[in-house]
Amino acid sequence: AVTGVQVVDALTGDHQRTIAADIVVAAGGIWGPTIGKWLGKNMPMQPIEHGFGFSHPLEEFRDAANDESCNFPMIRHQGAGVYFRQQGKSLAIGAYEHKPLEVRQDQLASAAEAHAGGVQPSVHELTWEDYEPTWKEIQRVYPSVRAAGLDEARSFNGIFSFTPDGGPLLGPSNTVAGVWIAQAVWVTASAGVAQVTADWITTGHPGIDTADLDLARFDTRLLSPEFGRQKGLEAYDEVYDIRHPRAASAKLRGIRTSPFHFHQQLAGAHFVEANGWERPLWLEENRRVLEEAELTFPKIPAWDTSEFSPIAVGEAWATRNRVAMYDMTSLTRYWVAGPDASALLERLTTNKVSKKPGSVTFTLMLDAAGGILSDVTVTRVSDDEFLIGANSHRDLIHLNNHVRDGEQVSITDISPGTCCIGLWGPHARDVLSQLTDDDISHEGFGYFKAKQLYIAAVPALALRVSYVGELGWELYTTADHGARLWEELHTAGNQYGIVIGGRLAFNALRLEKGFRSYGADMTREHRPHQAGLGFAVSKVKTDYLGYEGLSEPPTTDRQMVTLTSDFPFGAPNSGSPVLGADGQLVGYTASSDFGYTVGKTITFAWLDPEHSRADTEVVIKHFNRSVPAVVASDPLYDPSGSKMRR
Ligand SMILES: Cc1cc2nc3c(=O)[nH]c(=O)nc-3n(C[C@H](O)[C@H](O)[C@H](O)COP(=O)(O)OP(=O)(O)OC[C@H]3O[C@@H](n4cnc5c(N)ncnc54)[C@H](O)[C@@H]3O)c2cc1C
Structure with missing residues (x-):
């Protein structure tokens, strides 16, 4: 822990003295990386x-x-x-x-x-x-x-x-107790940074969502000097650029690739980067699906064609009607193990997670005020082993920060050494059953259950979950087995017209199902029930971080709803204003995309309670356009969930 700051006359070396302090804020401007070295902290500036x-x-x-x-x-x-x-x-x-x-x-x-x-x-x-x-x-x-x-x-x-994303670096150093960081701060943000930092230090709560400000947002694995350098130079270059939200960084690409990367390249993948990972938005080889299924779509306005291809329509269609494989490797996952693993996870999550081995639980991690820090999928693999599907590096720090002295628990980021394929669609079971002797029937392998399987001799952990709303599994294995798993599934899926799906289709499909995405849809400024995630909060559990905060009044009474509209094919940018009948501001948009199955643009939006009821008519502002929209009942596709549970 920090005990003080040594001060010395920089010119003469005289007048050495120590100012005692149990809290120190590192705000050294362009000298940040030097100060970071003293703290054992890699400061990407x-x-x-x-x-x-x-x-x-x-x-x-x-x-x-x-x-x-x-x-x-x-x-x-x-x-x-x-x-x-x-x-x-x-x-x-x-x-x-x-x-x-x-x-x-x-x-x-x-x-x-x-x-x-x-x-x-x-x-x-x-x-x-x-x-x-x-x-x-x-x-x-x-x-x-x-x-x-x-x-x-x-x-x-x-x-x-x-910094690599142009934002400031704020928050606890996480290396030396009592040392806080306020680096890479522009004058324009200085007052807000001062407020957030002061609140964070004095109350433990920064007062606003800090996902894009927290220095813990960067995966330490990525923080080579070259990463900080190239991305920082790019951030400077782009200060005056108008970038589409989907546009990817052009620097230091290919730093993280899944074992399926080569196959996706061969299939004509159009890649973007997220957290260093290369992820396909769509794959050129699926253009044929548009013809096979005779899919048509309206003309797309210029802005919305950025990082977009109608091929995604074909991929979404194939997922709903045939079967598709999605590369899920880039999603963050941790292995939490040890005799105290379940105690740690129970303390930090809103749902009971220490169920029987083989159970999968969707749950939330909250801050003390009841705000959502992350949504996580917890799989109990054995009594002492859990697989956590998480969101970002901040989740790892959060988990580590809450391990108590003497507890026996290890938390390992296994994202790099493992890989995952989402196999989803009406024919998912037909494909998988060709490759395994295990019982994968609905009766033998139920929804939200996990099993260790051999798939074409590849040892895999299969989770019967689906973010796209179709029958199927997430199949995890180690990176060395990845290529074989991919090839075997692809070959077995041939007779069912299997396609490789990209992130555009994936996103549209989850919007049709009403599935939220952390960061894009909800943050720590929101409570579970407001975000439509009340189902992830146990009605009986009380001893977890954030439980007491949930009984305090929330900072906003807005609710997340689903809007549908006849947008001219595209979708409003996140954060677009939503207006009521009299033109007054009633909220703002979050994720949005065209729902190919429902034939409407789907927009999640945070709206005032009086505008949150189904069938309420509102207007979404998108640049100079005003698009009428209506509050819909969630979810728009397969409300009973029967497609996933069969
Ligand atoms: C030409 C130019 C134009 C700009 N225009 C804008 C603009 O229009 N809008 C905007 O928002 N921002 C602008 N900026 C950016 C903005 O000025 C800086 O981001 C901001 O001033 C940084 O403030 P700071 O407090 O973090 O760092 P600084 O103001 O640099 O303060 C850091 C202090 O820490 C001290 N220090 C460092 N190491 C030590 C140490 N070991 N011991 C003791 N003291 C130490 C330094 O001496 C310094 O006084 C501009 C910057 C430049 C250069």
Whole structure:
């Protein structure tokens, strides 16, 4: 644990003293990675130079009261990657158009160098070749700077840091007790960061969902210096880009691939990346399904064609009507084992999970206030062994943080060494039964049960669960057996027209079933019942984290509902406003996609209670479009679940 901070005069080494402290916040700006080393913490921050110029004084600013006066709005010139604002008598002009200019920690000036040069370590000389296009463009859009000219003596390259996803790094260090992190923070976010950090430290609760802020969001396995570097440079490059939410990072691709990657490549997969994993959105070879099934679809607006192919329609159709294989390897899974494994899991989950070996339970992990930290699928493999289907690296830290002294339990991230195939569709049993002698009948292998099977001689853990709403299994095995499992299933499925499905089809199918996705649909700002997940909370269990919080009033009374609409094929972006009949704001959207089976766009939305009742008419705003939508009864496909339970 931290006991204090040693302070020393950086120039002379004199005046050493210690300030005692049991809580220290690391907020060292571009020196974050250096501070991280002291804490044993890999801080994925890439310092980058950013061109920043000043015009000579302008006539229109002659009355400026001082050097910092700013009486006009700041303007972003999105297309050119330029922003500008008044600063005293000058126009200050920032340049994002230039290539990212990386700075290593050892290139930052030391205190002595900075003192000798009289320049801040975070300031480097303006590089004219990088700044020139910006200066040209500003003269075009703000002509009065032409005559005034660029004040080269004042202009500079300033240095600040970019993380792999451009967000800040906040939260407990998780390496040294009492040390908190507030790094890679922009001025725009500074007040909010201060509030969240203060709340988090003093109450244990950050007050808002911190999934995109928490430094624990990065899987430590990925945090090589090269990862931080390449993704950080990319984040700088994209500050002024308009990216579709589905658009994937272009840097350091292929860092994690499943054993089925090669097969998916051969099938013409269009990959995106998530948490380092390559995942197919759709597969070109399935274009034939569109013809075979005579599927048609309306014209797609330009924005919605980003990272989209109608082939996904064919894959969804094949899952509902034939059988499909989905690569589920990229989903996070942990192996929790030991005599105290069940005690740990019971303490942290809303449902009873220590049932008989072979049971599968869908349950939630809550924070102390009753907010949803994660939804997890817990499989009791044996008395002392559980497989946890989780969401992110934060879940691993959460589990580890709650192991008590003396408890015998190990928590292992087995995502990398294992793989998973989702085999789903009306013919799933026909396919699997060709490859195993085990009893996989509905009577012999019921819904939400697990069994160890040999499938074509491959040892696999089979879970009778389905996120797409069809009969089938998640089949887990170790990575070495993956290719054989894939090939055998594919061959056995041939006579049933098996297809390899991508994430687009998968997402549309789960929306039709009303299945929520953590992060996209609900966060720690939401309670289970509001999110439509009350079924995952035991009516009798009381001794778990968050139980007491559930009886406190929630921070919002909005409910998650399903909206259907005749969107022109596409889907609203997450976070789009939802308006009531009088045009008043009544909520916002979460996940959305076209439901190919139901022929409507399906949108999960958080709405005020008075607009949450079935058949209520609302309007979804999507850019400049207003699309009428109606609250539907959930789920839209197979409400009785009979397709999965047979
Ligand atoms: C040219 C330029 C333009 C920008 N424009 C914008 C903008 O328009 N909007 C926006 O939101 N952001 C902007 N930013 C980014 C923003 O300025 C920074 O992200 C922000 O100032 C960082 O604040 P901080 O408190 O985290 O770090 P800093 O302000 O750098 O503070 C960190 C402090 O920690 C001290 N420190 C580090 N290590 C030690 C140590 N070992 N011992 C003692 N002290 C230490 C440093 O000396 C420093 O004082 C811009 C940045 C630049 C360079």
